[in-house]
Amino acid sequence: MGSKNGSVISRREFARRAAFVSAAASLSPANLLAEKPVAGSVPELQTPTGPKLSAESQKEMESRLQAVFAQYGSRLNDAQKADLRRLAADGQAGLDRLRAYPTDNSDGPALYLRPLMEREKKLSSTPPTPKPTGAPKKS
C-alpha cells in the first residue's frame, strides 16, 4: 500500500482528509491561544505523527476549530471534536503549503474553470513582426 507522507497531501484528501494525530488534541484551545511564543523565535509545534505547524499556523488552526465548535459544538461529541482537530491540523498544513507558492497579479484568477483548449502556441507560432531597421531604442 502507499505510504503516508506528511509533507505531501494524500490522494482524494478532500474526501478523507488524512488522519494526522495532533498533539494539540490534548491541549485545550484556551491554553493554546494563551500560550506565549518564545521570544526571538517562531517555534514549530511538532506533533507525534501529524504535520509541523508554526505557532502562528497553530493559532490559526485553533481559531478555525473554535469557529466550528462555537457554531456546531452542541452537535459534536468529544471523539468527533478530537477528529476535527486532527483534520484541522492537516488542513492547516495544506493551506501553509498553498500560500507559500508564489503567484503574482498576472496569474489569472481562474474564477471559473476554462480548460485551456486554445494552445498558447497558436499565438507564439504567429511570425513575429519584423522590426523596422533603425528603430529607435527604448529609453
Next chain:
Amino acid sequence: MPGEEIFYLSVTELAKRIESKKLSPVELTQIYLDRSQKFGPRFNAYATLTPEIALEQAKAAEKDIKRGHYRGPLHGIPYAAKDLLAVKGVPTTWGAKPFANQVFDYNATVIDHLKNVGAVMLGKASMIELAGGSGYRFASASFQGEAKNPWDPTCWTCGSSSGSGAIVAAGLAAFAIGTETWGSIICPSAFCGISGLRPTYGRVSRYGAMALAPSMDKIGPMARSAEDCARIFAAIAGHDLKDRGTIAIDKAAFTYSPSVSSRSLRVAWLNNAWKSLDGGTAKPFAAAKAVLKKLFGGMKEVALPAGPWEEAGSLIVQVESAASFRSLIRSGKIGELADPLGQIAPYLNEQYSAPDYLQALKVREIVQKKMDAIFESFDVLVAPSQPVPATPLTLNLETGLAFPDPLGAIGNICGLPALSVPCGFTEKNLPVGLQFVAGAGDDIAAIQAARTFQQHTDWHKRHPKIH
C-alpha cells in the same frame, strides 16, 4: 439463462447484432434485468432498478428498429446511471440517507441524451454518499451499502462511482454512467477492470446532476473498451444552455468514427505519477509499459511539474462542496450520513477563507499553463491509474489508501480528459488499470491511444466468473 458471454459483449458488438435484427432489445433488456435482480444485491450495485422504464424503452427501440429507424450504436443498449443523475419520477438518493426520498420531476440532460439515441435505462447505480463530497473513511459510506468488487467480493470497487464499476464488471449492464470530481471514474474503472472515460471538463452537461464542486464535476462513461467509451461519449457530449459550465458548441460536441484514419500520437510515460507501485501491481505495469513502447515508437518519459496542486485541488473541492451542501450542513442532517468522517468534515470545510480559495484558483491557472506546455510536446501521457489493486472492504481509507496523487489533482483541476483501461492482473487475480491523459479538448487522443493499446491486448475482454 443465456450464456454468460452475452453479458460481456461490447456496445459495438451488441449494436451490430441489434442493427442486423439478430438480437432483440427487449430480450436483451429482460436478460440484463434478470441478471441485475439476481446479482445486483450481491455487490450492492444498484440503488434502484427501473424495470418498467427499461422495458418501455426497449419495446420502443425494438419497434423503431423494426420500422427501419435505427438511431445508432446505443439504440436498444441497456445501461445504468449513477444515482446522482435526476430521472423524472424515480428516487435519486445521491447515495445518502438524507436524500432517500428525493424525487425530481425532470431528467438530467445526460439521461435525455441517452433516451434520444435509444439507450435503455435499467436502473440507478449505487454510489458513495454525496459522491464523497462530505468526506469518507470507509467503503461503507453509502446509503446502499459497500459496493463489492465482482473480481473479489471481499474487496472494494473504489468510489465514488462504485455501483457503476460493479455493474459493468459483473455484466449487469452494457455500460454505466459515472461522474468524477477527483478520481471517481478512473479509480473504480481500475479496481473493477473496466474502461472509463473522464471527459474534458465542460464537454458533458451536468444539468440535473448533483453538484459537488461545480468547477471540477464531470460526467463520463464506464464500459468495456475505449471504443465503447467513445461511442457513449459521442452521445452525451455537447453544449447545453442549461449548464453554463459547458464549453462552446463547436468544442463540446464529439463525434466518433473508428474508420477515420488516426493521427500519429506522441506518447510519453509519466515517471512520477506515483511514489511506488504496491500490492503486486509493479509487474503488470512493467509489462504494459513494454507493450506501449512497441506500439508508440520513441515513447519518452516525462515528469509532472512540482507544486501544491493537490493542496489547491483539495481546497477547491472543500470550499465548493461546503457551498453545495450548505443546507445539509446547517440543518445538521450531515449527522445522518453513514460515514463518521462525512458526519463532521463539512463543518470544517465551511471555515476556509476566500483569500485561500482565490490562491488555489491562481495556482490552478499556473498548473494549467505548465501542463499546456507539456502537451505542446506530447499528445498523451500514460501512467498507472492507481498504484494498488482493489483494497479490502474494511480498510480505513484515511490510512490505508493515502498516497500522493499529483496526476489526479492536476487532471481534475485542469479539466483534462483521461481514459483508464485494464492492463493486467496481480497474482491475486485483481485487475490493474492504465490511464491515458490528454490535453483539454483532445479527448480523442486519449481514446485513440487507449484503443490502440486494446487492439494489441486482451485484458479488457476478461471478466470475473459470476455464478
